[in-house]
Amino acid sequence: MSHETIFSWVTFIYFASFVLYLFQVVLDKNFWGRTASLFARVGLAAHTLAIFWRWKASYDLGIGHVPLTNLYESLIFFAWTIILIYLIFEWRIKSRSAGVCVVPVAFLAMAYASIAPGISDKIEPLIPALQSNWLTSHVVTCFMGYAAFTVAFGCGIIYLVQDAIMGKTEKKTGISGRLPSLTLLDALIYQCATLGFIFLTIGIMTGSIWAHYAWGSYWSWDPKETWSLITWLIYAIMLHSQYVRGWHGKRMALFAFIGFASVLFTYLGVNYLPGLHSYLKS
Amino acid sequence: MSKKTNLLLQFFSSVKLTIVLLILIVLVFILASFLPQHRETAEVVKQLSPNAAKLFLFFGLADLYHSPLFYLLMVLLSFNLIICSLQRLPVSLKQYRASCFPEPSGLFENIPDNRVIFTDKEKAQASPILESCLREKYGNSKKSETERGLLFCAERGRFSIFGVYAVHLGILIMIAGAVAGSLFGFEADVNITEGESIDTVRIAHGKEIRKLDFSVRCDKFTVELYDNGAPKTYRSDLSFIRNNQVEYKGALLVNHPLTFADLRFYQMSYGVSPETKAIMTYSDDRQKSAEIALTQGDFFAIPQYNIHAHVLRVEENVMQMGPAVKLQISASGKDFPLWIFQQIDEIAAANPGLFSQVPVFNPGLFKPVVFSLKRLERQYFTGLHIVRDPGVPFVAAGGALMVAGLLIIFLLPHRRIWVKIQESGTKTAIIVAGRSNRHSAGLEKQIAGLRDLIRRKIPS
Numbered sequence: 192m193s194h195e196t197i198f199s200w201v202t203f204i205y206f207a208s209f210v211l212y213l214f215q216v217v218l219d220k221n222f223w224g225r226t227a228s229l230f231a232r233v234g235l236a237a238h239t240l241a242i243f244w245r246w247k248a249s250y251d252l253g254i255g256h257v258p259l260t261n262l263y264e265s266l267i268f269f270a271w272t273i274i275l276i277y278l279i280f281e282w283r284i285k286s287r288s289a290g291v292c293v294v295p296v297a298f299l300a301m302a303y304a305s306i307a308p309g310i311s312d313k314i315e316p317l318i319p320a321l322q323s324n325w326l327t328s329h330v331v332t333c334f335m336g337y338a339a340f341t342v343a344f345g346c347g348i349i350y351l352v353q354d355a356i357m358g359k360t361e362k363k364t365g366i367s368g369r370l371p372s373l374t375l376l377d378a379l380i381y382q383c384a385t386l387g388f389i390f391l392t393i394g395i396m397t398g399s400i401w402a403h404y405a406w407g408s409y410w411s412w413d414p415k416e417t418w419s420l421i422t423w424l425i426y427a428i429m430l431h432s433q434y435v436r437g438w439h440g441k442r443m444a445l446f447a448f449i450g451f452a453s454v455l456f457t458y459l460g461v462n463y464l465p466g467l468h469s470y471l472k473s
Numbered sequence: 474m475s476k477k478t479n480l481l482l483q484f485f486s487s488v489k490l491t492i493v494l495l496i497l498i499v500l501v502f503i504l505a506s507f508l509p510q511h512r513e514t515a516e517v518v519k520q521l522s523p524n525a526a527k528l529f530l531f532f533g534l535a536d537l538y539h540s541p542l543f544y545l546l547m548v549l550l551s552f553n554l555i556i557c558s559l560q561r562l563p564v565s566l567k568q569y570r571a572s573c574f575p576e577p578s579g580l581f582e583n584i585p586d587n588r589v590i591f592t593d594k595e596k597a598q599a600s601p602i603l604e605s606c607l608r609e610k611y612g613n614s615k616k617s618e619t620e621r622g623l624l625f626c627a628e629r630g631r632f633s634i635f636g637v638y639a640v641h642l643g644i645l646i647m648i649a650g651a652v653a654g655s656l657f658g659f660e661a662d663v664n665i666t667e668g669e670s671i672d673t674v675r676i677a678h679g680k681e682i683r684k685l686d687f688s689v690r691c692d693k694f695t696v697e698l699y700d701n702g703a704p705k706t707y708r709s710d711l712s713f714i715r716n717n718q719v720e721y722k723g724a725l726l727v728n729h730p731l732t733f734a735d736l737r738f739y740q741m742s743y744g745v746s747p748e749t750k751a752i753m754t755y756s757d758d759r760q761k762s763a764e765i766a767l768t769q770g771d772f773f774a775i776p777q778y779n780i781h782a783h784v785l786r787v788e789e790n791v792m793q794m795g796p797a798v799k800l801q802i803s804a805s806g807k808d809f810p811l812w813i814f815q816q817i818d819e820i821a822a823a824n825p826g827l828f829s830q831v832p833v834f835n836p837g838l839f840k841p842v843v844f845s846l847k848r849l850e851r852q853y854f855t856g857l858h859i860v861r862d863p864g865v866p867f868v869a870a871g872g873a874l875m876v877a878g879l880l881i882i883f884l885l886p887h888r889r890i891w892v893k894i895q896e897s898g899t900k901t902a903i904i905v906a907g908r909s910n911r912h913s914a915g916l917e918k919q920i921a922g923l924r925d926l927i928r929r930k931i932p933s
Contacts, residue, residue, distance in 0.1 A: 254699070316699040319707050319727035319740075385883050392879055396872050405728045407660070407739040407860045409868060410651075412538045414506045421502050428495050435488045464506060 194248060195305075195312060197241035198267060202301040204234035205274070209298055212290035216369060224287040228278075231294060235274045242271060245314065254316035259330040262462075263312045266304035268330070269458070270297040272338035276386075280342055284379060286371045292345035325401035333394035333419075339387030340426075340447075340454045343380050347447030350376040354441055373440065380443050381433060384450070388426045395419050414464040418457040425450045485556040494550045501546065505537035551648055558641045565634045568887075568910075573626030574617040576891050580906045590903040590924065592931050596623060596894055599901055602930050603892055610923060611890070622895030630885040634910060639878025643871045650867030658862040659683070665691040666746045666854040670714065674859055687715040687734060692722075694743055694853040707740050709855040725857070735861055742856030750850040751787045751798045753813065757841040764847060767798070778842055780804045789849065794820050796849045804839055811838060815846040888916055890923060903927060 211227030214220075245258045258264045277293045304310060349370055356367040371379075398416070403409040410416060429446035432438040484490065537543055592599060603625055607614040611627035618624075661674035661683070670690035675682050690712040697706040706726065713721040713733045723731045731738045748768045755762050755775060765773060771784045786799040796815040801808055812834050814820055820834070821827050828835040837843040890907040905924050909916040 316701070316703055316705065318704055323728040389879055389883060392876060396876060399872070400869075401728075403865065404730060405739075407730065407737060407741075407858045408862075409865065412505070417502050417506045421499050421506075424495050424499050424502075428492055428499075431488065431495075432492060436492075461506070 194241040194244035197237050197244070198301065199305060201234050201238045201241065201270075202298060202305065204230055204237065205270070205294055205298040205301060208234060209291065209294045212287065212294055216288060216291050219369060224290075227290055227294075228281065228287055231274055231278060231290065235271070235278060238267075238271050238274065242267065249314045252314055254314070256317050256321075257327050258314075259327065260317060260321055261311070261315065263304050263310050265330065265334070265458075266300045266310075269334050269337060270300040270304075272334045273297040273300070273341050276335070276338045276383075277342050277345070280379065280383070284371065284375065286375070288370045289342065289345045289349055289379070292348045293342050296341050296345070320405055323401055323405060325397055325404070329394060329397040329401055332390050332397055336387045336390030336394050337454050337458060339383045339390060340422075340451055343383035343387060343447040344451035346376050346379045346383060347444035347451075350380065350444040351441070351448075354444075377439050377443060380447050381439075384426055384429060384443075384447060388423070388430060391419070391423055391426070395423060414461040415457065418453070418461050422450065422453040422457050425453050482556060482560075485552050486560045487553075488557065490553050491550070491557065494546060494553060498543075498546050498550070501537055501543055508537070547648060551645060554641050554645060558638055562638070565638070569631060569634050573615050573628065573889065573891070574624065575619075576624060576626070577908060580891060580908070581893055581904055584904055584906065588905075588924065590905075590927055590931065591897065591900045592903065594901055594931060596896060596901050599894060599903065599931055600625075603894060603903065603927065606923065606926050606930055607890070607892065610926065622893045625892040625894075626889060628887070628889040630881075630887045633881050633885050633887040636878045636881035636885075639881065640875050641878075643873070643875030643878060646871030646874065647868045648871075650864035650869075650871060652864070653867060654862040654864030658860070658864060661859045662741065662856065663859060664742075664744070664854045664856050665689065665709075666748075667691050667694050667852055670712075685734075685736075687713055687720070689713055689733075689738070689857070691855050694855040696743065696853070707743055707855075709740055709743075709857070711738065725855075735863075737860045737862075739858040739860065740855070741858040744854050744856065746852045746854045748852050749787045749789065750852050751784070751796075752847040752850055753798065753844060754847060755842050755844045757843075766850070768852070775842060778804070778839070780839060780842060785810070787849065796846065798846055800844070802839060809833070809838070811836075811844070813844045813846045815848065817845075886910055886915065888919065890920065892923075892927075903931070 208227050208230035211223050211230060215224035215227055242258055245264075246255075249255050249258065259268055273293060274297050277290065277297075281287055281290065305312070350373065353367060353370045353373055353376065356370075357373065370376075395416075398419070399409040402411065402416075425446070429443065429450065432446075433443060600623060604614050604616070607625055607627040611629050613627050615626045616623070617626070660677040662677060663671055663674050665671050668691070670688045672688035673682050673684050692710040692712055694710075695706065695708045696704060697708075699705045709725040711723055711725050711731065712719045713723075721733055725731050725738055725740050727740045730740075751767045752764050753767060754764055757778070762775075767773065767784045767787070769784055769787050772781065773784075774781045781803040783801040783803070784798060785801050788797050788799070791797040791812070791814070794814055794816065798813045800811045800813060802811050803809075810833055813836050814834065817834070817836055832838055836845060887910045888907060889909075890905065893902075893904045893906075895902055895904075905920050905927070907916050907920050
């Protein structure tokens, strides 16, 4: 048994959890939702354990460092933050329906980490550029932001589905009755986007401070920096239009969708552009 | 105010403009991240037709982040931010000073009956309890007697109204810092070979050469590798020298810059200089010399035997027999070539009679002196990045202000809670309502929490 084995189990648990969340939306039984949530929690516990295990394993190899230093480790951590933030929101709103859109993202991140070609799951020693106290705070805040945006995206999708169904029937029946109300979803999208925005802001700041110490410039227009700023601006526009122009509902759901696309490009897409953040090129 | 300035003010004070500008900036960023920027420009332009290349350069597409288009957008955004903020400030001040009473119109309308607390207690009995509930939750409570009932008000996070100004001011300070940095700062890259020093640097993105009022010497450059061959440490030991005096010595590592005078030094790159150093010793019957480091072209002498040596070549591998140095030895008025191999013992053992056949391979040819080559040292140069950026403190302060503002806005929203107590038939009715400057989800929760607290304290 190794932490990699646990990670592959966790991948399957998240998949099972996603299927159960799907059952809960389609079949009208609370049982499925409760089981789905239980799976997600068990998965998160095992996931947490395996991350700490990998951390310890790096110390046993004599190159101890926090497991946040390459594409494999970042995908694993991304999935972890998604499930963590999702479960916190699920517990707060007492509704399990967004799980069907959020949990599969975590599952895909885990699956991508283990099966995508060219992603090494080896624990590598830290190259000089990564030997910094800012590494942990930068990566953790950025991924907390990404995860909050993922939950906002999940709520946005549910919003659009709910809106489409309600538009026809005007009544909460069938699947629509098992989805949260539009008002609640709207509030959730706003809350998640806000949380993500704060984390992303701090993530960009810590990255900027780190760049100041490592590269001699707090901002170098590296594609990853530029795209993080694009993502930041998209959510800034979203929050402004909500507050100043009173936009809400469908438009916010669309923003959550566009914002999430930008998050994905910031995280994975820019690796195909030349730049300084090349640690993630696996 | 003239009509023109009025129109201009209106233009800049619109939030629509902000959103349009932000979208344009996003588009510029997307374009810039896909088009090759400054360094690779030359190659791209070469591949374009002359007219396309002209167009490319004219629109600043080669360096969008420093193009007139981007500067214009930033200037417009800054004006927009300043004017928007100034125009809103009086409104916010009014909000800040606004009294709790009279309550906002329509506050207690549309509250369903199941959210109203009914009690048998008299108004006079219940009021102090309500007041204590509000104080418990918010630490403050105000009272006002109206025609329709007794009103209490409590609030939290009033200064949250100003959070948005902190964010906007923070952004402006950061922009100002960036401008200050690009106007009064500079960046330079310089290579220093081990043992050598520099006192001039070539400014990046320009041809200007700047003379420093001190010199930097690289005493030693070290690369450490992990077992798997990945780099572990790049380290330059630097001395900063002014008026021939070493004022400061320090180790420069990646992520650990050094500051001297008003410049910051960063470990950026390194390389192997074309010169290789040979570390040699010589000995006679009695003693061994200290190690001497030699590069091609160096001279050294052994005065007590009147031997002068000139280093002709330093080679990594001669005739598959490993590192060797070719010396020209001048002794008793004659010149002799001499090859000194590092692994001479092994070579001699493998080729018996070597020294009699090839005397120029004999390190002890000039008795009693025996030369020996200890090792070759590759000579490194360190690549330093030198920066002066007077804008950094501004950017840092602006960033901190912005984060503080964001936290205030989103985590401590301004919330006001009103509680009305009135007679309703034989019973007393208590109604809780509130207003917030942000999304209402959190407010609803607080109101529900307060209702629960009141229900516990005042049983119906």
